[in-house]
Amino acid sequence: AQSVTQPDIHITVSEGASLELRCNYSYGATPYLFWYVQSPGQGLQLLLKYFSGDTLVQGIKGFEAEFKRSQSSFNLRKPSVHWSDAAEYFCAVGLPSGTYKYIFGTGTRLKVLA
Amino acid sequence: DTEVTQTPKHLVMGMTNKKSLKCEQHMGHRAMYWYKQKAKKPPELMFVYSYEKLSINESVPSRFSPECPNSSLLNLHLHALQPEDSALYLCASGRDRLFDEQYFGPGTRLTVT
Numbered sequence: 001a002q003s004v005t006q007p008d009i010h011i012t013v014s015e016g017a018s019l020e021l022r023c024n025y026s027y028g029a030t031p032y033l034f035w036y037v038q039s040p041g042q043g044l045q046l047l048l049k050y051f052s053g054d055t056l057v058q059g060i061k062g063f064e065a066e067f068k069r070s071q072s073s074f075n076l077r078k079p080s081v082h083w084s085d086a087a088e089y090f091c092a093v094g095l096p097s098g099t100y101k102y103i104f105g106t107g108t109r110l111k112v113l114a
Numbered sequence: 115d116t117e118v119t120q121t122p123k124h125l126v127m128g129m130t131n132k133k134s135l136k137c138e139q140h141m142g143h144r145a146m147y148w149y150k151q152k153a154k155k156p157p158e159l160m161f162v163y164s165y166e167k168l169s170i171n172e173s174v175p176s177r178f179s180p181e182c183p184n185s186s187l188l189n190l191h192l193h194a195l196q197p198e199d200s201a202l203y204l205c206a207s208g209r210d211r212l213f214d215e216q217y218f219g220p221g222t223r224l225t226v227t
Contacts, residue, residue: 031213032213032214034215036218041202041221041223042220042221043118043120043204043206043218043219043220043221044157044204044206044216044218045218046215046216046217049214049215090156090157094212094213094214095213096211096213100162100169100170100212100213101213102159102212102213102216104156104157105156106155106156107154107155107156109154
């Protein structure tokens, strides 16, 4: 079945530590891939996206993500987390063919310890 | 202008009320979306407008009625809602490719009493 999986519901890291949030998808073709961040009670903000080209993409707020076709993954990373990064992170997939499909993962809640 | 604005920020309504949510964007986007988001859940698509025409309705109950008066505005009319409709309602816009990035507003927190 077509799906977007974020295996980690919660992640806690210390401020200054590195971060990796995982995202896996199961679709036949390479979809458009996105990471969004949502602060409490707010809308979602696009961090970065991938659809072709260099598999390491840079985003806003110091985030980057790497697309690995062989693993159907699009993991989000940040070398040094700031307390303001505490939020909910959603991976999303857009399918450019067939019927409309724009699927959000279930989200990963990031907590940052001072 | 790179913002999507939504009004009101908060809304409390009774089950017999009629109210409307409003969304506006001035980025020239031709796709606009309504999502419903419950606590600790991802956004759930309700409607998609493309070039001011309703192109997707995700089997939403008729007590929710969308309207797209022009390419910059999107409304969601609410009538006879149920308490379980209480949620954060998010509007988003995007370029004409529906599978591409979306730009979200801050949402309207709706409480149905």
